[in-house]
Amino acid sequence: MLGKDESDLKKYGDKGTALIGRHIVGTGDDAHLTNYVHVDVTRPHVILVCGKRGTGKSYSAGTFVEEIARLPDDIRKNLAVLMIDTMGIYWSMKTPNERDAELLKTWGLKPEALDAKLFVPQAFKKEYEDSGVDVDSTFSFSPTDLTATDWIITFGFSPIDEHGIAIERIIKKVRKNMGNKYRIDDIIEEINADERTDKKIRDSLANRFSAAEEWGIFSEEGLSVEDLLAPGQISILDISHFTRTSGAWSVRSLVVGLLSSKIFQERLMARKKEEYGLMTGAMKKTIPMVWIMMDEAHQFLPAEGETAASGALLTLVKEGREPGISLLFITQMPNKLHPDALSQSDLIMSHRLTSAKDINALSSIMQTYMLGDIQDYINDLPRMKGAAIMLDDNSERIYPIQARPRLSWHAGGSPCAIKEKGLLGDDDE
Secondary structure: OEOOOHHHHHHHOOOOEEEEEEEEEOOHHHOEEEEEEEEEOOOOOEEEEEOOOOOOHHHHHHHHHHHHHOOOHHHHOOEEEEEEEOOOOHHHHHOEOHHHHHHHHHOOOOOOOOOEEEEEEHHHHHHHHHOOOOOOEEEOEOHHHOOHHHHHHHOOOOOOOHHHHHHHHHHHHHHHHHOOOOOHHHHHHHHHHOOOOOHHHHHHHHHHHHHHHOOOOEOOOOOOHHHHOOOOOEEEEEOHHHHHOOOHHHHHHHHHHHHHHHHHHHHHHHHHHHHHHHHHOOOOOOOOEEEEEEOOHHHHOEOOOOOOOHHHHHHHHHHOOOOOEEEEEEEOOHHHEOHHHHHOOOEEEEOOOOOHHHHHHHHHHHOOOOOOOHHHHHHOOOOOOOEEEEEEOOOOEEEEEEEOOOOEOOOOOOOOOOOOOOOOOOOOO
């Protein structure tokens, strides 16, 4: 049982835990699976899932989400999951994993579709539907959700260069004149009218904001956090289409930063209402505790430099546990992830790593209780996909595990030129 302190273990036992794998005993060809390994998902955590490409980290992360969805109703209704999908692979979780039916049977499990809602950018909804992907809703933001700093960082400027200073002044003026009801067109109009700014800079900024209009994420109303984080709901936010926009990762970071800020503020207020309800018995409706999961986490919260998501994510890393926000970071390069995200991770699931820098990054935060070199723990893992070590800061121990097979379909594998026979009776010719 990982991630549970002693008092919770005595009080709740294995209630509210996720089955994520089985303990591996032995090494190499002598390795075999023994006890089931469960992880607590009812208290706030910061979890890191890492591993080099193709070792199963995105696959394993999906297991956590499946397990939250399988919790008893009385627990699940107090949680909501937001999956930030950078590769466009998690929509497939809405289909049962029939191809691994026999393997699942050996675990006492069976294929099961995930009851999730897929949110896609407003501008790309038709493309998903044309591909046969069932879209539940679209997402967008109001330009008023963004501060001048958000725009400056997203466009790659500095707050102290001419472009940054002009954006700060223009956004301030638009807010003063129009309050909280303005569009990108209004910002562009103000840019063109700003005689204090050189014409070349005005043209450059007008072009940037015109390009932002084409990202397909802005509307007058914007996104409701309540719709995204309904009690017991699994929400998949697909931002993979932004690869086709200029500064793709900047746009993705902007989306993640805006959502993280909104969620933090909503949960701060919710926590106050929950405490008031405990004191008085007068319970009020709030958004539930939140799990935020993101792939390619080092792109949003890098060790060096800053993105539009950095500030908001660092706030969640350092202060998110108190209002009930959990984070699950996925990365193939832990050394590129911000050191605060590493040091605050209380659970780490590491598949095979070969880069010395990545291994050293993990060693630096776990060296106080490791009996040996972390490279040795990883080398002792059997050479099979899904094998990993679990580092539990609560018990200060390391466990070799085999991740359990997924109940729902995983679309994240590498494609192959040799086609397989369709599992649903397709002709495949």
